[in-house]
Amino acid sequence: xxxxxxxxxxxxxxxxxxxxxxxxxxxxxxxxxxxxxxxxxxxxxxxxxxxxxxxxxxxxxxxxxxxxxxxxxxxxxxxxxxxxxxxxxxxxxxxxxxxxxxxxxxxxxxxxxxxxxxxxxxxxxxxxxxxxxxxxxxxxxxxxxxxxxxxxxxxxxxxxxxxxxxxxxxxxxxxxxxxxxxxxxxxxxxxxxxxxxxxxxxxxxxxxxxxxxxxxxxxxxxxxxxxxxxxxxxxxxxxxxxxxxxxxxxxxxxxxxxxxxx
Ligand SMILES: [Zn+2]
Numbered sequence: 001x002x003x004x005x006x007x008x009x010x011x012x013x014x015x016x017x018x019x020x021x022x023x024x025x026x027x028x029x030x031x032x033x034x035x036x037x038x039x040x041x042x043x044x045x046x047x048x049x050x051x052x053x054x055x056x057x058x059x060x061x062x063x064x065x066x067x068x069x070x071x072x073x074x075x076x077x078x079x080x081x082x083x084x085x086x087x088x089x090x091x092x093x094x095x096x097x098x099x100x101x102x103x104x105x106x107x108x109x110x111x112x113x114x115x116x117x118x119x120x121x122x123x124x125x126x127x128x129x130x131x132x133x134x135x136x137x138x139x140x141x142x143x144x145x146x147x148x149x150x151x152x153x154x155x156x157x158x159x160x161x162x163x164x165x166x167x168x169x170x171x172x173x174x175x176x177x178x179x180x181x182x183x184x185x186x187x188x189x190x191x192x193x194x195x196x197x198x199x200x201x202x203x204x205x206x207x208x209x210x211x212x213x214x215x216x217x218x219x220x221x222x223x224x225x226x227x228x229x230x231x232x233x234x235x236x237x238x239x240x241x242x243x244x245x246x247x248x249x250x251x252x253x254x255x256x257x258x259x260x261x262x
Contacts, residue, residue, distance in 0.1 A: 025039060025040040025041065025132075025134075026038070026039050026040075026154060026157060026159060027040070027063075028202050028208060029051075029059065030206075030207060030208070031205075032051045032052075032055035032056075032058065032059055033049075033051035033052035033053070033055055033056065033082035033083065033085065034049050034051065034052075034077070034080070034082045034083040034164065034204050034205060035049070035161075035202055035203060035204055035205060035206075036048055036049045036050065036051055036059065037049070037152070037161050037202060038063060038066065039134070039136060039154065040066050041070075041131045041132045041134065042131065042132050043070055043071060043131065044070055044071045044072075044073065044129075044131055045066055045067055045070050045071070045072050045073070046073045046074075046075060046129070046136065046152075047063070047072070047073070047074045047075070047090065047092075048074075048075045048077065048152050048161050049075070049076060049077055049083040049084070049163075050074060050076070050083070050084060050085060050086030050087050050089070050090070051082065051083070051085060051086050052081055052082040052083075052084075052085035052086070053085060056085045056086030056089065057086070057089065059086060060086050060089045060090065067090070071093050072090055072091065072092045072093055073092065073093060073094050073095075073096065073129075074087060074090060074092045074094075074095040074096070075095075075096045075138055075150060075152055075161075076095060076096070076097045076098070076150070077098075077149060077150045077151065077152070077161065077163030077164065077204065078098060078145060078146045078148070078149045078150065078163055078164055078178070079097075079098070079100055079104060079105060079108045079109070079146055079178055080108065080146070080164065080173075080175070080178065081108055081109055081110070081113075083163075083164075083204070084108075084109055084113060085109075085110065085113070087109075087112075087113045087118055088110075088112035088113050088117070088118060092118065092119060093119065094119050094121055095118055095119055095120045095121065096120075096121050096123050096127065096138050096150065097120050097121070097122055097123065097150075098122070098123060098140060098146065098147070098148030098149060098150050099122040099123060099124050099140065099148050100122070100146075100147055100148060102115045104147065104178065105120075108178065123138055123140045123150055124140065125140065126138065126139050126140070133156065134154060134155075134156055134157075135154075135155040135156060136152065136153070136154050136155070137152070137153040137155065137196075138150060138152055139151050139152070139153060139192070139196075141165065141188040141191070141192060142184065142188060143179055143181050143184040143185075143188070144165050144180075144181065144184050144185035144187075144188035144189075145163065145164040145165050145172070145173075145175075145180055145185055145204075146164075146175070146178040146179050146180060147178060147179030148179075149163050149164070149165055149188065150163060151163055151165065151192055153196055153198060155197075157200070158197060158198045158199040158200060159198060159199075159200045159201075159202065160192070160196070160198040160200070160201050160202070160211075160214075161202045162192075162201050162202060162203055162204065162214055163204050164204035164205065165185060165188055165189055165192075165204070165214075165217065166189075166201060166203040166204055166206075166209070166213075166214050166217050167203060167204060167205050167206060167217065167251075168203035168205065168206030168207055168208075168209050168213060168217075169205075169206040169207065169243075169244060169245060170205055170206055170244055170245050170246070170247055170251060171241075171244050171245070171246055171247070171251035171252055171253055171255065171256055172217070172220075172251060172256065173247065173250050173251050174251075174255065174256060174259040174260075176259065180259070182221045182225075182256075182259065182260050182261055183221075183225075183261050185217075185218075185221060186218040186221050186222060189214060189215065189217055189218040190215075190218055193211060193214065193215055198211060199211060201213060201214045205247075220241060220256075221256075221260060221261075223237045223240065223241075224237055224253075224256055224257055224260050225260050225261050228257055228260060234257070238253050241253060
């Protein structure tokens with residue numbers, strides 16, 4: 001029977017190097033590239049994002065015992081390689097990805113993960129998977145952090161994997177090359193929060209949060225948009241978000257001001 005409690009706990013296995021959490025059969029791994037998740041069912045394992053470089057290998061090695069004799073699905077929430085780089089290691093049965101052009105996928109990923117090489121399925125509408133009493137929804141959210149993003153909802157546990165629509169504690173990556181659009185990003189967050197019921201939110205980067213935290217990502221973009229032509233107001237907004245961290249060479253308050261609604 002499923003727990004009605006959706007508290008995600010620290011998972012001891014990884015404590016020394018990596019913060020991991022679990023709720024029943026749901027494991028969350030923070031960092032080593034983008035955050036990842038595993039949903040471990042009786043005949044099926046769903047892996048949400050596969051991390052990058054040597055950490056992708058390390059992550060694969062740490063979870064491969066869960067995979068034997070089971071169908072393996074991977075969900076890539078978007079095209080950034082810090083979420084996809086480990087794909088080729090898994091011998092997956094299906095890899096769900098957003099509905100991008102093949103060119104965009106291949107430009108952003110290593111040759112082993114090319115569109116022709118692995119069993120990719122482009123998600124154009126909500127896909128529902130039911131097993132062991134769980135209902136899992138793979139939800140395309142349209143343009144936002146990229147030309148298309150995917151979030152994953154575990155309905156019974158009220159857990160949402162929000163992809164890089166949510167940077168928790170960091171200034172967000174706004175990568176125009178892959179179609180980032182902050183206006184649509186805000187709309188995507190609001191739509192997901194309106195349409196679906198969930199409490200716990202696993203961000204794409206940073207710690208696990210909740211629906212309010214997720215909505216603060218939309219507020220951040222709106223605050224900057226409303227202030228960007230008024231220096232005094234912008235100063236106040238910068239102060240409000242002074243605790244957010246930069247990702248070196250990638251993100252900062254200034255960069256968001258520059259790319260917001262562009
Ligand atoms: Zn990203």
